[in-house]
Amino acid sequence: MSDGVGSKRVAFQGERGAFSEEAAVKLLGERVALVPRPTFESLFAAVGEGAADLALAPVENTLAGSVHRVYDLLLESRLHMTAEVVIPIRHFLIGLSGSEAEEVKTVESHPVALAQCERFFASRPDIRRVAADDTAGSVANVLRRGDPSCAAVAGRRAADIYGGQILREGLEDHRENYTRFVLLAPEASEVKEADKLSLVVKLAHRPGALHHALEPFARRRLDLLKIESRPLRGQPWEYHFYLDLRAPAGDPELTAALEELHERAASVRVLGHYASSRQ
Amino acid sequence: MSDGVGSKRVAFQGERGAFSEEAAVKLLGERVALVPRPTFESLFAAVGEGAADLALAPVENTLAGSVHRVYDLLLESRLHMTAEVVIPIRHFLIGLSGSEAEEVKTVESHPVALAQCERFFASRPDIRRVAADDTAGSVANVLRRGDPSCAAVAGRRAADIYGGQILREGLEDHRENYTRFVLLAPEASEVKEADKLSLVVKLAHRPGALHHALEPFARRRLDLLKIESRPLRGQPWEYHFYLDLRAPAGDPELTAALEELHERAASVRVLGHYASSRQ
Numbered sequence: 001m002s003d004g005v006g007s008k009r010v011a012f013q014g015e016r017g018a019f020s021e022e023a024a025v026k027l028l029g030e031r032v033a034l035v036p037r038p039t040f041e042s043l044f045a046a047v048g049e050g051a052a053d054l055a056l057a058p059v060e061n062t063l064a065g066s067v068h069r070v071y072d073l074l075l076e077s078r079l080h081m082t083a084e085v086v087i088p089i090r091h092f093l094i095g096l097s098g099s100e101a102e103e104v105k106t107v108e109s110h111p112v113a114l115a116q117c118e119r120f121f122a123s124r125p126d127i128r129r130v131a132a133d134d135t136a137g138s139v140a141n142v143l144r145r146g147d148p149s150c151a152a153v154a155g156r157r158a159a160d161i162y163g164g165q166i167l168r169e170g171l172e173d174h175r176e177n178y179t180r181f182v183l184l185a186p187e188a189s190e191v192k193e194a195d196k197l198s199l200v201v202k203l204a205h206r207p208g209a210l211h212h213a214l215e216p217f218a219r220r221r222l223d224l225l226k227i228e229s230r231p232l233r234g235q236p237w238e239y240h241f242y243l244d245l246r247a248p249a250g251d252p253e254l255t256a257a258l259e260e261l262h263e264r265a266a267s268v269r270v271l272g273h274y275a276s277s278r279q
Numbered sequence: 280m281s282d283g284v285g286s287k288r289v290a291f292q293g294e295r296g297a298f299s300e301e302a303a304v305k306l307l308g309e310r311v312a313l314v315p316r317p318t319f320e321s322l323f324a325a326v327g328e329g330a331a332d333l334a335l336a337p338v339e340n341t342l343a344g345s346v347h348r349v350y351d352l353l354l355e356s357r358l359h360m361t362a363e364v365v366i367p368i369r370h371f372l373i374g375l376s377g378s379e380a381e382e383v384k385t386v387e388s389h390p391v392a393l394a395q396c397e398r399f400f401a402s403r404p405d406i407r408r409v410a411a412d413d414t415a416g417s418v419a420n421v422l423r424r425g426d427p428s429c430a431a432v433a434g435r436r437a438a439d440i441y442g443g444q445i446l447r448e449g450l451e452d453h454r455e456n457y458t459r460f461v462l463l464a465p466e467a468s469e470v471k472e473a474d475k476l477s478l479v480v481k482l483a484h485r486p487g488a489l490h491h492a493l494e495p496f497a498r499r500r501l502d503l504l505k506i507e508s509r510p511l512r513g514q515p516w517e518y519h520f521y522l523d524l525r526a527p528a529g530d531p532e533l534t535a536a537l538e539e540l541h542e543r544a545a546s547v548r549v550l551g552h553y554a555s556s557r558q
Contacts, residue, residue, distance in 0.1 A: 062510065065344045111390030114410050129410035131393050207525075210506065211490060211497035218490035227489065227520075228507045231341065241506075246486075 010183075011035040011052035013043045017136030017158030019089060023181040024056045027085040038133065044073045047186055055079065060180040061089070063116065066228055071200070071242060074271055079184035081198055081272025082191065089177040091117055093168040094139050094159045095151035101167040106130060108138040109153035117153055117171040139164050182272065190249070191274050196225065197247035197254070198271040200240050201261065202232070210241065216260035217245060220253040238266075247273065289462075290314040290331035292322045296415030296437030298368060302460040303335045306364040317412065323352045326465055334358065339459040340368070342395065345507055350479070350521060353550055358463035360477055360551025361470065368456040370396055372447040373418050373438045374430035380446040385409060387417040388432035396432055396450040418443050461551065469528070470553050475504065476526035476533070477550040479519050480540065481511070489520065495539035496524060499532040517545075526552065 010028060012020035015036050024032055035052040037043040046052040057070045074081075091113055093101055107114075107121075108130035114121070121127060132138040135154035139162045142152045151167060152158075159166050182198075203209040210229075217224065223246035232238045247254045262268050289311050291299035300313055314331040316322040325331040336349045353360075370392055372380055386393075386400075387409035393400070400406060411417040414433035418441045421431045430446060431437075438445050461477075482488040489508075496503065502525035511517045526533045541547050 063347065065347055065507075068342065068344055111394045111410060115390045129390075131390060131408035131410045205502075207500040207502040208497035210503055211493040214490040214493070218487035221486040223484075223486040224489055224508075226508050228344075229503075229505050230344075 007031070007033065008053045009033040009035050009051070011037050011043050011046035011055040013037055013040055013057070015134045015137040015140065017139065017154065017161040018134060019087065019155050019157075019179060020056055020058065020181065021136070022155060022157045023058075023085050023087045023179070026087055027056070027083060027181070027183060040069050040073055044077050044079065044184075047079060047184070048077075053185075054082075055184040056085075056181050057184060058179050058181050060226075062176055062178045063174055064112065066242065068230065071230070071240075074184075075200060075240075075269065077184075079186060080188040081182040081274050082185045082189050083183040083274050084180060084196070084277045085183070086178050086180045086277040089116070089172065089179055090155065090169070091153050091171040092156055092159060092166050093120075093151050093171055094154055094164040095142060095167045096146065096148050097163070097165045099148035099151070099165065099167065101151075103149055104151045104167065105149040107151050107153060108132045108141065110135045110138070113153045116173060116177065119173045120168075120171045136161070180277070182274075188272065192249060193275040194249035194273045195246060196276040197245045197273045199243050199245075200269045200271060201243060201265045202238065202240055202267040203265055205238055213241075213261060213264050216257040216264070220257050222247060222251075222254060222257055249273070286310070286312065287332040288312040288314050288330070290316050290322050290325035290334040292316055292319055292336070294413045294416040294419065296418065296433065296440040297413060298366065298434050298436075298458060299335055299337065299460065300415070301434060301436045302337075302364050302366045302458070305366055306335070306362060306460075306462060319348050319352055323356050323358065323463075326358060326463070327356075332464075333361075334463040335364075335460050336463060337458050337460050339505075341455055341457045342453055343391065345521065347509065350509070350519075353463075354479060354519075354548065356463075358465060359467040360461040360553055361464045361468050362462040362553050363459060363475070363556045364462070365457050365459045365556040368395070368451065368458055369434065369448070370432050370450040371435055371438060371445050372399075372430050372450055373433055373443040374421060374446045375425065375427050376442070376444045378427035378430070378444065378446065380430075382428055383430045383446065384428040386430050386432060387411045387420065389414045389417070392432045395452060395456065398452045399447075399450045415440070459556070461553075467551065471528060472554040473528040473552045474525060475555040476524045476552045478522050478524075479548045479550060480522060480544045481517065481519055481546040482544055484517055492520075492540060492543050495536040495543070499536050501526060501530075501533060501536055528552070 014020050106128045111131045136158035138152035139154045139158040142150045226244035228242045230240045385407045390410045415437035417431035418433045418437040421429045505523035507521045509519045
């Protein structure tokens with residue numbers, strides 16, 4: 001195995017041309033070796049099985065919120081976040097070369113992508129929507145079938161890779177549609193430019209527990225970027241909190257705050273300390 | 280207009296037989312007059328337009344998380360939360376009377392319902408999935424078409440209302456699938472059994488701001504039930520926080536804590552003070 005990032009094999013969820021692939025290329029460059037995996041479960045398994053050196057997983061979308069299934073898998077796995085990347089999600093209507101948007105009668109895509117284009121479908125009640133496993137895979141399907149009345153909803157990269165024609169741009173209901181991905185590695189690495197720390201904390205459910213847990217960070221003026229409570233399955237009145245903190249690399253205050261947090265929480269899992277996306 | 284809840288008109292999002300209708304009946308009884316609305320936007324508009332006295336809106340699902348669009352509309356509207364209800368989400372395969380699950384080749388439903396039954400569809404790769412506006416509406420469509428190779432995914436209530444046959448139960452991937460709804464009224468009401476307070480707080484983005492804002496509640500041992508940060512659209516580095524607090528009716532400590540919060544936050548919007556669901 002080479003030590004260059006360009007020759008690392010990176011697993012992502014989806015087929016070639018997926019938004020996750022676009023994120024991998026934005027983060028690591030076009031030279032990266034891409035390993036598509038059909039599900040989040042197989043994505044997380046890919047590194048342990050030796051099929052990939054790294055995995056890229058979506059953790060948050062500005063419209064849909066946190067990807068809870070990925071957080072669940074992060075907690076089950078021993079992978080570490082080592083970088084993040086944010087990409088805009090733009091949906092395109094993609095069909096056969098020479099076809100027209102007006103003649104399209106069937107559109108297939110991932111259910112979440114279809115749900116993010118409700119305004120377009122409301123304006124075209126004649127179109128039948130078909131759910132598929134993957135945005136990019138639905139472009140491949142449409143081109144394979146060769147029926148000009150069929151089109152797919154996917155990102156621009158899928159049109160480029162499979163040779164589809166963009167019939168309409170900007171299908172998404174909301175422009176402020178971004179997805180944040182994290183790069184996962186089997187070992188935690190010391191990232192010199194690290195400025196963001198992600199952790200999952202379990203607290204006893206009693207009044208003031210969260211306030212008490214945040215105090216070591218507030219006292220040291222370590223800034224909270226994200227917080228979210230999630231009920232623990234099968235454990236009523238207990239919660240996980242997902243936290244992202246602004247945390248400069250090598251800051252002794254951060255180490256001290258984390259030590260205090262360990263004393264105040266039922267459990268603390270640092271998911272990673274990495275450089276935040278420039279997006 | 281009568282003062283009995285049974286004769287109030289309650290708007291919900293979806294068609295007759297939707298999960299939202301099931302929630303309305305669970306909360307208010309079978310006598311309630313139900314007003315179906317196609318979208319969240321038209322649901323929120325229904326009360327102002329005089330088409331309904333109350334509206335019932337989903338705010339949270341255990342798998343998918345918060346319904347951000349509903350929180351956005353709550354902030355834009357002047358409606359008040361006056362009650363909550365939690366229902367389990369169970370998906371059923373519903374087809375024509377006399378048909379069999381094995382002969383089904385096309386299944387239609389709302390994209391989110393389809394996405395929650397991935398294990399079933401993985402076991403039946405021969406089935407084509409079609410996205411529809413509504414779970415219950417897709418049952419009505421299937422029965423109208425009369426093709427035994429077509430079925431829908433929806434709740435049991437939709438099968439009962441439209442006369443469909445349940446071909447398979449428990450299609451959902453995860454059993455712990457619950458949705459929490461809130462009842463919205465044009466006026467805030469004093470609920471004697473109120474024990475839960477929902478609010479949205481805007482804080483300046485500076486270190487310790489959240490810790491400082493929670494302190495008046497922690498000091499008085501007022502318990503936090505839910506917290507979630509959401510970036511504010513078009514205002515980088517500013518956040519809304521959704522908060523739910525355990526807050527007994529008539530507690531002077533709660534009033535005092537809210538007064539302190541107003542001094543510490545850029546803005547505070549109390550969404551409602553209501554009795555929590557017995558679920």
